[in-house]
Amino acid sequence: MSSPILVKGQNISLPDEATQLDVIVSWVDPERDLDASALLVTSTGHVRSDSDFVFYNQSESADASVRYLGSSSTDEGKQERLSIHLDSLPADIEKVVIAGSSDNAPLGDFGKLSLQVRDQTGSVLGEFLTADATAERALVFGEVYRRAGVWKLRAVGQGWESGLAGLATDFGVDVDDGEPEGGADDVVVVEVADSHVQATDQNGELVDVSLVDVEPTKRGVRTKKPSVKKASPPQFTLAGGEGWQTARLFSISGVGSGEEQEKRATSALIATMQAVRPFARAICAHAGAPSGPFEGYLEVQFVKGEGKVIPDGVFRVSRAGQVWTALLEVKTGTGKLQKEQLENYLDVAKRHRYETVLSLSNDIPASAGELPVQVNKTKLNKVSLRHISWSEVIHEARMLLSHGDLADSLQVWILSELVRYLTHPKSGATEFVDMGRHWVAVRDSVTAGTPRSSDVKALSVANTWASLSRHLALRMTADLGVTVKHHLPRKFNGDPQARNEYIVDQLVASGCLTATLRIPDAAGDVTVEADMRTNKIQCSTAIDAPTDGTALRRASWLLRQLKNAPADILVEAVFADASEVSCENLATVRADTKSLTSGRTSELQYFTLTSPTKMGSKRSGSAASFIGSVTDGLDAFYRDVVQPLKPWTPSAPEATTHTSDE
DSSP, X not given: OOOOEEOTTOEEEOOTTOOEEEEEEEESOTTSXXXXXXXXXXXXXXXXXXXXXXXXXXXXXXXXXXXXXXXXXXXXXXXXXXXXXXXXXXXXOOEEEEEEEOSSSOGGGGOOEEEEEEOTTSOEEXXXXXXXXXXXXXXXXXXXXXXXXXXXXXXXXXXXXXHHHHHHHHTTOOBOOSOOTTOTTTEEEEEEETTEEEEEETTSOEEEEEGGGSOTTOOSBOOSOOOOOOOOOOOOOOOSSTTOOOOOSSOOTTOOSHHHHHHHHHHHHHHHHXXXXXXXXXXXXXXXXXXXXXXXXXXXXXXXXXEEEOOSEEEEEEETTEEEEEEEEXXXXXXXXXXXXXXXXXXXXXXTTOOEEEEEESOOOSSTTOOSSOOOGGGGSSSEEEEEEHHHHHHHHHHHHHHSOOXXXXXXXXXXXXXXXXXXXXXXXXXXOBOOTTHHHHHXXXXXXXXXXXXHHHHHHHHHHHHHHHHHHHHHHHXXXXXXXXXXXXXXXXOHHHHHHHHHHHHHHHSXXXXXXXXXXXXXXXXXXXXXXXXXXXXXXXXXXXXSSOHHHHHHHHHHHTTTSOTTOEEEEEESSGGGOEEEEHHHHHHOGGGGTTTOOSOEEEXXXXXXXXXXXXXXXXTTBHHHHHHHHHHHHIIIIITTOOOOOOOOOOOOOOOOOO
16 A cells, blocks of 8 residues: 655554654756655644754764654655654654754755654554745755644645744744854754753764853754765875776775675674764664764674574664664675564564664565564564665765865775775675566566566566666666666555566566666666567667757767667667657668658657667576676666767747848
């Protein structure tokens, strides 16, 4: 069942079992930054004190019931996340107001904005979409409020042109955005209590400052962000030749068994998280952790009954005197997560009052929040189960290196070395490796013309194809440094069953598995199609033709952009009269451009470029595999065809030349 889509002013009741909420504010444009915040409000309509304002400079309420989890990039764009523990909210808090703000641009420039609320199992409880903002720089998306002992969610959509400071002030927060002595980037004061100040430094870490170091008149919350200067990795310039390679921080030499592979990858990950705190925050955010100092441990032993349970790792994050804990289960290569093992970890976590069990493997859920293994839901009453793939770990690292605010060159180098290690084939952490046990049977049924929409095997393959599509998007995101999305009709978001049925219906009708990837600033979307009937992988894109000039001139314009493209790609010209479509391979068009347009009388509207390659037959592995043929075909098509393409831009209008009479 799809999640409820709320309209402005609408409210819904939250289930009794929803005790922990994951609040996600998201937007599409990866080049813009939106900041989520929350205010704990009483029946007076105001906060009790400044500590009830949770945002980037104060990432946790005093009782830790509401936490700011920071931002991350996704295959849909970017998002900011908050967590709300309903059972921990004080009795005098009537509602939690959820807001978003931007320092750099009015919210009207963001287009569509989304608020999504999930429970501790990852199920979507409600969603609010809006594109109503104009000049506002802060917006209350919604509120989680209490009525007669029942928690509810309401969509609000109210904006403030005065930004985050104005919004916070209206809810009773004492805002002080004056420049402190010593510079605005040194310390950000957020709360004065007794003889000490809770503050954050320019890296977002908590510091403890004596009152003698703080001007007494500087009280209240600072909503301004500290600025961070971006660092570059160290440059190695003394090599004696091209064959000289720098030493690896994480060696791939001698990697043997799958168990050793898992241990090395886990150790490298945790060590890097401890050295590069922003990376630790990005990974821990996937598990619902607060922002704070991170520590990681390997293979901690826990007693369960008469035996022992040994997770691969333990994540711990400290914040405001409390410690958040997650147990980590890791798989590399073709290793599969096991239901019984995860449930044992959930039992241990519940007994020790830990918050989360996080699984990490090469399994890529078809959409964010889905789990590769379903466990008994009664195990999730007090502990959440989250999943992250190795592809997403690499994605977070590369995005932080490309677009993050790493101010330490040593941290940049360490994180780069982790990426270098994880992308090596011996790490076991880099690839989507298997189409599943039903792949061959479904492929053969399509070839024989016997697939059925109700076939459970076909539904399983459809889910795997959706996961592969998301993997392709994450892979391109990491390579290109921009957020590439696997584009599906919005009605399938949050409804895996409907999505899988849609993919199977396409497969039954056409014999093809199809995925559309949306790449920012590319001339067109890229469609990847696996045709089971012809054993071909076809990558294609469409580009609008110029709107002026003859059909021949328009075709020549495209041809000039394809001078380095493979000669065997297919060029299709689509005219206003559908009966006049023409298609030739590029070699033919290069020899005679008129072959594409001759005899056509209606207007040439757009071109479709298609690159067919042979489809691998094996379900897994790298040599002659289906997955390898898809990724190799996509990489080559983007590099050789899509990347050089530029949309047509009309010429500037010509000014009329006036001559003076003499």
